[in-house]
Amino acid sequence: MNDAHNAAPPPRLLDQVRLRIRALHYSIRTEGAYVDWARRFILYHHKRHPAEMGATEVAAFLSHLAAERNVAASTQNQAKAALLFLYREVLGVQLPWLDEVITAKRPRRLPVVLTPHEVRTILLELDGTMWLLASLLYGTGMRLLEGLRLRVKDVEFERREIVVRDGKGGKDRVTVLPENLIRPLQDQLAQARSLHTKDMADDCADVWLPDALALKYPAAARSWGWQFLFPSPVRSTDPRTGVIRRHHLHEYTLQRAIAGAARRAGIVKPCSPHVLRHSFATHLLQAGYDIRTVQELLGHAEVSTTMIYTHVLNKGGRGIRSPLDSI
Structure with a gap:
């Protein structure tokens, strides 16, 4: 009884993301980006837990980034990668439907070159x-x-x-x-x-x-x-x-x-x-x-x-x- 009462509470979701990223030896930049996208996803859906959401909510969030926020294709793809990591590596949920969410195509731009x-x-x-x-x-x-x-x-x-x-x-x-x-x-x-x-x-x-x-x-x-x-x-x-x-x-x-x-x-x-x-x-x-x-x-x-x-x-x-x- 006392052991159950004194047991430490499980880490918060974003802390679990951080711990998993560090366990896999990802860079601190990736850690910051993935945690930030997970936070934005949760806030966009009025603080619902990701475990309670699925393909519809993920697709809505990625569409919001492209249609309303006008983010670059690379930014939208980073958000998708972060959510894929959240579900697969942290929540342990296999999401075949997330692979089917359309990935924005990066426009081919000529680089800026100085003389x-x-x-x-x-x-x-x-x-x-x-x-x-x-x-x-x-x-x-x-x-x-x-x-x-x-x-x-x-x-x-x-x-x-x-x-x-x-x-x-x-x-x-x-x-x-x-x-x-x-x-x-x-x-x-x-x-x-x-x-x-x-x-x-x-x-x-x-x-x-x-x-x-x-x-x-x-x-x-x-x-x-x-x-x-x-x-x-x-x-x-x-x-x-x-x-x-x-x-x-x-x-x-x-x-x-x-x-x-x-x-x-x-x-x-x-x-x-x-x-x-x-x-x-x-x-x-x-x-x-x-x-x-x-x-x-x-x-x-x-x-x-x-x-x-x-x-x-x-x-x-x-x-x-x-x-x-x-x-």
Whole structure:
């Protein structure tokens, strides 16, 4: 009787979602997104428990996102994935009908690409760490978070290459290390080493490691090689564990810096760190590099994904001669 009275209540539904996501080692970004979609789904249906709902309610919610909220196809598909996870992994409900809910088709958009002159003008508007990060993304084709998550051990100066760990799809790859960035990166290493030395003295030098690595190599978190190449100037609290440690720079820092630099340079195209990746690929193809080589550097699973940059090359500009120029 007393045991039943003292038994802890089961976790709330959203906490169960969090626990299941962590058990499956999903990223903290996925955790935040899935919990948020589960909350929105529940609120949309006036706080009814998902176990009491089914295909009709899920379809109504996804339709609401598309028809009334005008969300992008990728956003609607993320919501569907989150609800699929909620039912299958948390509630233990197999939902063949959820697979039949129509998935929004993502429109095929041509990427925004800067000219070499525009890239140069943006870089001239930046300095310090922001210049180095922007130059690194353009010079290597890395995604924003791939650049920010670089570890000291993954920069190979002698081999002139950078190893990108756990990229999109959980894959590793190798990309080029630009000769012009060797000295600036060595200076950045010296600054990061100084912060690490300070953290060691303060006994808080453990860096975040993926769960499996943290368990297998518990001492690696304090080692120099595993430290972030672009550490944050301040320490922060890990939202999952409560541990105070130094993480990498926040992505918003570079996003704001590049947007501001493009505005000051008078560039009217929408500019983000990812535009530098698009420009890297396009400029390599313009220089005559094989598309398979560009595919490997970008980490695309299929060459068809890389092919979109050939559309940027061949449509307009110097790709074709307008008939107007012939009369």
